Amino acid sequence: MNEHTDNRRPADPPRGPAPLGVIADDFTGATDVAVALRRAGLRTLLFFGVPNGPDEADDGAHGPHPARLPEHDALVIALKSRMIPAADAVASSTGALEWLRGQGAGQIYFKFCSTFDSTPRGNIGPVLDRLAEATGAGTVPLTPSSPEHLRTQYQGCLFVDDVLLGESHMRDHPVTPMTDSYLPRVLRAQTREQVTLIGLATVRQGEAAVRAALTGAAARGTRYVLADGIDESDLRTLGRAVLDAPLVAGAAGLAAGLAHAHAEQRGLTPDTWRDETDPARKAASEAPGGPAAVLSGSCSRRTLEQLAALADAGRPAYRLDPVAAPDPVVLADAALTWYDTLPAGGSAPVLYSSATPDRLREVQRVLGVEQSAAVLEEATGLIAAGLVERGVRRLVAAGGETSGAVVAALGITGAHVGAEAARGVPWIHPLGDRPPALLLKSGNFGGSHLLLDASASPAEPADRT
Ligand SMILES: Nc1ncnc2c1ncn2[C@@H]1O[C@H](COP(=O)(O)OP(=O)(O)O)[C@@H](O)[C@H]1O
Ligand SMILES: O=C(O)[C@@H](O)C(=O)COP(=O)(O)O
Numbered sequence: 001m002n003e004h005t006d007n008r009r010p011a012d013p014p015r016g017p018a019p020l021g022v023i024a025d026d027f028t029g030a031t032d033v034a035v036a037l038r039r040a041g042l043r044t045l046l047f048f049g050v051p052n053g054p055d056e057a058d059d060g061a062h063g064p065h066p067a068r069l070p071e072h073d074a075l076v077i078a079l080k081s082r083m084i085p086a087a088d089a090v091a092s093s094t095g096a097l098e099w100l101r102g103q104g105a106g107q108i109y110f111k112f113c114s115t116f117d118s119t120p121r122g123n124i125g126p127v128l129d130r131l132a133e134a135t136g137a138g139t140v141p142l143t144p145s146s147p148e149h150l151r152t153q154y155q156g157c158l159f160v161d162d163v164l165l166g167e168s169h170m171r172d173h174p175v176t177p178m179t180d181s182y183l184p185r186v187l188r189a190q191t192r193e194q195v196t197l198i199g200l201a202t203v204r205q206g207e208a209a210v211r212a213a214l215t216g217a218a219a220r221g222t223r224y225v226l227a228d229g230i231d232e233s234d235l236r237t238l239g240r241a242v243l244d245a246p247l248v249a250g251a252a253g254l255a256a257g258l259a260h261a262h263a264e265q266r267g268l269t270p271d272t273w274r275d276e277t278d279p280a281r282k283a284a285s286e287a288p289g290g291p292a293a294v295l296s297g298s299c300s301r302r303t304l305e306q307l308a309a310l311a312d313a314g315r316p317a318y319r320l321d322p323v324a325a326p327d328p329v330v331l332a333d334a335a336l337t338w339y340d341t342l343p344a345g346g347s348a349p350v351l352y353s354s355a356t357p358d359r360l361r362e363v364q365r366v367l368g369v370e371q372s373a374a375v376l377e378e379a380t381g382l383i384a385a386g387l388v389e390r391g392v393r394r395l396v397a398a399g400g401e402t403s404g405a406v407v408a409a410l411g412i413t414g415a416h417v418g419a420e421a422a423r424g425v426p427w428i429h430p431l432g433d434r435p436p437a438l439l440l441k442s443g444n445f446g447g448s449h450l451l452l453d454a455s456a457s458p459a460e461p462a463d464r465t
């Protein structure tokens with residue numbers, strides 16, 4: 001049974017408006033979108049993986065019963081579907097959709113990365129095709145624009161900070177290198193459906209103009225409409241315009257715009273849901289403590305800067321080398337043996353496989369892209385479990401796939417969304433018997449001292465982000 005369950009079953013359960021159901025294609029993305037929804041005032045429940053069976057939140061005897069979950073306005077399911085074969089991503093997304101519908105979800109939001117991480121084989125296109133068919137969505141509005149993370153879309157081109165996607169560090173991503181910045185072309189390579197744009201000029205004309213553009217696209221049989229957006233007000237306009245769409249997709253930016261529209265409609269503000277007895281409120285306000293460790297498999301430029309800050313601070317560091325030992329168990333055993341040599345009560349160590357583009361290419365040349373990622377992710381999961389057995393209470397994981405491996409290895413199925421260590425990077429308080437607090441850090445997020453500060457002991461200076 002999932003512990004988001006509220007066993008105090010009311011005789012005549014009150015039912016609010018249908019909750020928003022979110023399917024996120026990776027775990028860091030799920031925490032990013034969950035905290036964006038909560039910031040807008042939606043009571044948000046987060047699940048890792050599709051809860052078991054038709055309704056894991058039930059006692060199994062009475063069939064699915066939405067009233068068994070604590071009151072909520074949004075349900076987020078984190079999948080690890082970004083980099084797996086497209087058919088598997090479609091299957092797991094379909095499972096998530098079915099579960100969300102079983103919980104009464106109305107609108108569905110598919111959360112993908114703000115850097116549109118995908119390959120010509122998918123997985124954004126194939127997953128959207130399936131979700132559109134299953135939800136009966138004629139036209140699907142979408143955008144990766146997420147101005148709070150400095151991702152903007154203009155004339156269909158995606159910018160990361162101040163450069164085009166294809167010229168950003170995303171060119172060197174280990175599994176989903178992004179070399180084309182023009183998103184209609186990127187998406188067209190992944191679907192047979194028609195793709196069109198809503199330009200910034202239309203968005204700036206307001207909600208009615210966006211609705212008219214969507215209606216026009218539907219009349220022409222165009223399935224996907226990529227919307228430009230370069231600041232929060234564009235995303236708010238888009239959010240209001242797509243409030244009634246069965247299926248919407250994008251990063252945390254459009255999710256936040258949509259969440260504000262839902263909150264307005266429901267009369268919610270960020271404070272209305274917070275009552276003293278709500279465990280989510282407690283989680284949202286408390287920074288976790290206890291022995292910490294950092295696990296990093298992200299090779300993103302920002303993560304490499306954050307690791308350099310740990311090195312500069314003299315943190316103990318252990319590098320996982322999959323070429324020297326391409327066996328996850330051997331790699332994990334050696335790492336844990338190293339950990340056991342550290343002085344008790346010392347500063348938090350970092351165990352990492354993160355590598356510069358040159359080093360990464362060398363590993364991938366020897367082991368292959370998929371094999372190297374699989375070995376490292378399994379090893380990282382084993383290390384996470386070993387660290388928790390050794391008393392680690394705060395685990396900071398850098399990288400979306402890496403975070404997925406850590407959460408899966410710890411058997412975590414759901415969590416309260418806690419305080420944000422950086423924008424879009426909340427602490428996660430898993431459900432269960434004394435689990436560690438987790439910070440699942442997206443490769444590209446946070447200031448250069450985020451890993452250092454999040455894993456600092458109370459005696460160490462913090463707040464340098
Ligand atoms: N040294 C390495 N060689 C090959 N692959 C690596 C190496 N280090 C990490 N990886 C893999 O690269 C991928 C990084 O993805 P992820 O964890 O999602 O980070 P990000 O959030 O930066 O995209 C993971 O699959 C990870 O296992
Ligand atoms: O939208 C985003 O950028 C993030 O929410 C996200 O999905 C991050 O993925 P990783 O960079 O793979 O951690």
